[in-house]
Amino acid sequence: MPTKKRIERVEHVLSQRQPDLRVVLEEVTNTHNASAVARTCDAAGILHVDIIYAEPEIFPVNEAISTRAEKWLDLTHYTSTTQCLEHLKNKGFKIAATHLSEGTVDFTEVNYAQPIAIVFGNESDGISQEALSLSDHVIKIPMFGMAQSLNLSVSVGIILYEALKQRAANPNYTKPPLSPEEFEFFKKKWLKLD
Numbered sequence: 001m002p003t004k005k006r007i008e009r010v011e012h013v014l015s016q017r018q019p020d021l022r023v024v025l026e027e028v029t030n031t032h033n034a035s036a037v038a039r040t041c042d043a044a045g046i047l048h049v050d051i052i053y054a055e056p057e058i059f060p061v062n063e064a065i066s067t068r069a070e071k072w073l074d075l076t077h078y079t080s081t082t083q084c085l086e087h088l089k090n091k092g093f094k095i096a097a098t099h100l101s102e103g104t105v106d107f108t109e110v111n112y113a114q115p116i117a118i119v120f121g122n123e124s125d126g127i128s129q130e131a132l133s134l135s136d137h138v139i140k141i142p143m144f145g146m147a148q149s150l151n152l153s154v155s156v157g158i159i160l161y162e163a164l165k166q167r168a169a170n171p172n173y174t175k176p177p178l179s180p181e182e183f184e185f186f187k188k189k190w191l192k193l194d
Contacts, residue, residue, distance in 0.1 A: 002191045006191070007187075007191065010187055010190045010191055011187065013072070014178060014183055014186055014187060014190070015177065015183075016045050017045055017046070017047040017178060017186075018044075018045045018046055018047065018164075018167075018175065019047055019048065019176060019177075019178055019182070020093070020114075020115040020116070020175070020176055021045075021046060021112065021115075021116060021118075021160070021163055021167075022046070022048045022049070022050060022088065022093065022116070022117040022118070023037070023041055023046055023048075023049045023050070023117070023118055023120065023156060023160070024049075024050040024051075024052065024084060024085070024088070024095075024117050024118065024119040024120065025037065025049065025050070025051050025052065025119075025120055026052040026081060026119055026120065026121050026122065026127055026128060026131055027052060027053060027054070027121065027122040027125075027128070028051075028053075028120070028121075028122050028123070028152065029122060029123070030122075030123050030152070031061065033123060033151065033152040033153055034061055035061050035070075036151075036152070036153030037049075037120075037152060037153045037156050038061060038069045038070040038073060039069040039153070040153050040156050040157045040160065041069070041073055041156070041160070042069035042070075042072045042073060043069070043157075044157070044160040044161060044164060045164070046073065046160065047073065047074050047178075047186070048073070048074045048076065049073050049074070049075050049076070050076050050078060050084050050088070050117065051075055051076065051077050051078065052078045052079075052080065052081050052084050053077065053078075053079070054079055054080075071190075071193050072190065072193075074186070081128055081130040081131050081134070082130060082134065085117075085119070085131065085134040085135075086134070088117045089134070091115070092115050093115045093116060093117045094114060094115065094116045094117070094136045094137065095116075095117055095119060095131075095134060095135045095136050095137070096110050096116055096117070096118045096119065096135065096136065096137040096138075096139050097118075097119040097121075097127050097131050097132055097135035097137070097138050097139070098118065098119065098120050098121065098126070098127065098138075098139055098140065098141075098155060098159070099121070099126055099127055099132060099138050099139075099140065100126065100140055100148060100149070101138070103138060104138045104139060104140040105137065105138070105139055105140070106139070106140065106141075106142060107139040107140065107141050107158070107159050107162060108162055109139075110137050110139055111166070112162065112163035112166045112167060113166050113167050113170040113172070113173035114173075116163070118139075118156075118159055118160075118163075119131050119135065120152060120155065120156060123152060139159070141155060141158055141159070
């Protein structure tokens with residue numbers, strides 16, 4: 001039976017979740033990276049992580065790296081990029097895809113104080129052309145060294161904390177809370193995980 005303190009902690013964390021800020025991982029296969037991304041998402045108040053992976057296996061997680069953060073996330077598996085991104089667009093989400101190419105904008109130039117899903121590609125190839133074609137924004141983190149990319153979880157953290165900063169600074173943004181039904185669903189689920 002959960003203690004009163006534990007119930008209060010779960011309720012507090014759920015009240016801080018960002019249901020309209022989602023992370024989408026496309027064909028991420030490195031267990032270390034996937035695990036670190038889960039930990040970053042939980043720390044940043046993300047609830048929903050959408051995973052595009054052609055194989056039926058789900059998110060490759062190493063619990064020693066993730067510190068079991070994935071159990072506090074709602075992971076949804078899709079077998080195709082179009083299926084995932086069209087579903088999110090139909091729910092009113094803008095899509096921002098991370099990509100190193102001509103025409104990308106600095107990640108700080110996007111408005112994150114709206115329903116938005118940020119797509120991160122796999123470690124070697126980045127995002128697919130399919131994801132690129134379905135995106136409303138194509139963003140990049142500027143690089144100033146010889147290396148032209150960051151570790152996946154570092155990129156996720158940088159962009160999510162920019163999103164949180166923008167949301168906190170925007171007086172017109174009102175974070176939509178979880179519906180009472182969602183709140184109760186995740187509260188019961190999380191309290192059973194202890």
